[in-house]
Amino acid sequence: MTKTKTILITGCSSGLGKITARHFAANGWSVIATMRKPDGALAGEYPERILEAALDVADPASIEAAIQAGVDRFGGLDAVVNNAGITMVSVFEATPDEAIHRIFETNVFGTMNVIRQALPHLRRRGGGTIVNVSSGVGIAAVPLLSIYVASKQAVEGLTESLSYELESQNVRVKLIEPGAMLATNFVGTGMAASQAAPVPAGYQAYFDHALQSMVDYPFPSTAEQSVVEAIFDAAKDESDRLRYVVGPDVEEYARLRWSTSEEQYLAGMRALTGQTAWRGKA
Template sequence: MTKTILITGCSSGLGKLTARHFAEKGWNVVATMRRPDPELANAYPARILVAALDVGDPASIEAAIEAGIARFGGLDAVVNNAGITMVSIFEATPADAIRQIFETNVFGMVNVIQAAVPHLRRRGGGTVVNVGSGVGIAAMPLLSVYSASKQAVEGLSESLSYELSSQNIRVRLVQPGAMRSTNFTTTGMAASQAAPVPESYRPYFDHMLQSMINYPFASTEEQSVVEAIHAAATDPTDRLRYQVGPDVEEYARLRWSTSEDAYRAGMHRLTGHTAWRDMAK
């Protein structure tokens, strides 16, 4: 039986590549986005259904799921890929921007999972793949709100991995490292919501932003993340986390295989904080 997967955030980048990858592997794909682009289905018109879905709108989520079931007969897996971020000083980050990040990255994911679970259960079980981030393991400066949202995804995914196993539904968490193709400054955020940098933070902000630009790790390739998502969706074991990228692997090592002091020292060094402290003396 050909399996069907619904993927959020397919308008560009990782979501679009993931939709095409699953279609290439013989899956039926419900490729969703807020503003549907029918061209995504051109390469595999029999396997890809492009559907409107706003993770903040439960009615649109249910409509996309029902459209996929009507087209392909059922739902076997979901990939929660939609997400936004923002580089900012927390003190100056607008409350509306903080809420928007959480509404998309956390509550949007919650909406999709709650809508999909009854359909997966009727299918006899299935898989939920949540796309997290390396900052779900190790928080980064200038990414406080994004880090908080992805650490919420970390906790949600682990808890659900136990809870939903009772319904024969597996939960997977893919944790990509930094991808150079990602616009980390205002991905998905309106320009009007960009946080101004307070003058008291300006030297620190400029230094840390340059440290992000001069990131000490090779970029995580989008295709590697796509392949990890596919592996997560098809893995029959009890594995939860799939880390992708040299930075995430190092952050995970520091977090889980060293002492708290060693972790903090390593993160200070890798994020540029050690250099900042030396300059500020």
Template sequence: MFRHKRCSLSLKEIRVVGTALITGCSSGLGRSTALRFASEGWNVIATMRKPDPRLAELYPDRVLVQALDVTDQTSVDRSVEAGVEHFGGLDVVVNNAAVSVVSVFEATPHDVVRTVFETNLFGVMNVLRSALPHLRAGGGGTIVNISSGVGLVAVPLLALYVASKHAIEGLSEALAYELESQGINVKLIEPGAIRTTNFAANTMSTSESVSVPESYRAYFDNAIQAMVNYPFPATEEELVVETILRAATDCSSQLRYPIGPDTEEYTRLRWSTSEDCYRAEMSRLVGHASWRERT
């Protein structure tokens, strides 16, 4: 099994690496990550709310598909226990499962608010609560939390998603100190906008159920147009997967892994400029400046 004393080796040097549990593997980034880990010699506990056994067909000896609803602690415990029993241990946890909604906060129903936080924040906590004893029992490991470029900055109409990812950033940084005492590394993956997954489509499907108050209509339409005219190239999904894999075997103290041209620019603005400069430039990027000029 993979242990920290071996993680200085390159990915090519490590063939039988260990066991990784990955959430949100039904499609998109989670599915791609599960298959990539398996191709690199990992045992993979691929979890999703509705199990798809086809995911394991390419690597039947390495991929175990498990039903896991991150909002249900019993479901999480059952899936983690089954995976650990099947493969004999646990070395890496990738918290990928997440949901989003594009909406005016004031008009967003409470049940939608709860869904975002139950999945994106409390779901991560549920998985960690279940997985940490197994990581400690095995002598250590790595937690890889999938955040976002908007975990560093804030954009309009994504207030709930932004807030949940900011919470993941704070949680992860605090745990990076706390869990170092247990031989466990914590990593934050901060990808920009990925357009090759169905995350955006699922987000818009949820968003259509939330009405837009008339007083917000002009601003909402302007902000949506700014999203359509997003000034940055898409972040490549394969690059994100590669970074997740690299972070899983990185024993350095690096916490954050920004990926993509938008996240790189957000990082520069947030940490390398004044507050006034940051706010002015972000206002331009998200279309807020153009709206103010017209009103």
């Protein structure tokens, strides 16, 4: 008889995390769906399959408590999806220290915290899988997202290094690199960020241009379901595969980064991010 596997997923209160929790539960997995403030909605949909648990990625004690609650309920832990993350559109020079620290605390240190708390449980199970949700900007940087880009590129390096190290423990580590999902949300995000981190006068014209380039993104939005399916495939994948590139924009980023010269890569990214057009205006 096939053993039912158990997965812990962070950031399940909404969006990608919530959809991912549903997908695993619908496909027969037991799910520890974590969020800062559980509301019972997911557990209500799948009462036998989903356990909601409070978890703050910045609080190792809450991580261990959530994992233990899942182990007590389902018998063990087989996989982890590090999905929780935050972003901010801003000019680097004017980005508050508090915002920088918050992004790294969630995206980088939070991912590390979850992995460190989960590893003893995975090893006790004889191995398992860790899936880290990164971003297309982990491959190629874009303007106005410098802190988010830095955090995701840190996650990329961490993930690759751990994929070698944890092979010794029969733990596979995977990296999901999604493209922009619902890209028009950048408008609202950009406006909110301009209030949280006022744009210096000398940057205003460029900020407006770069933000408009995000709005006029030349690629279709990456479907959330395709990212969910990539996460699901990665959690089951026993091969040495590390990266799952998802979305037409990230496919182009990857092509430019790894299949062209440095000059061609930079020229291509400048065109895609509106930098070439800005040079024409300057």
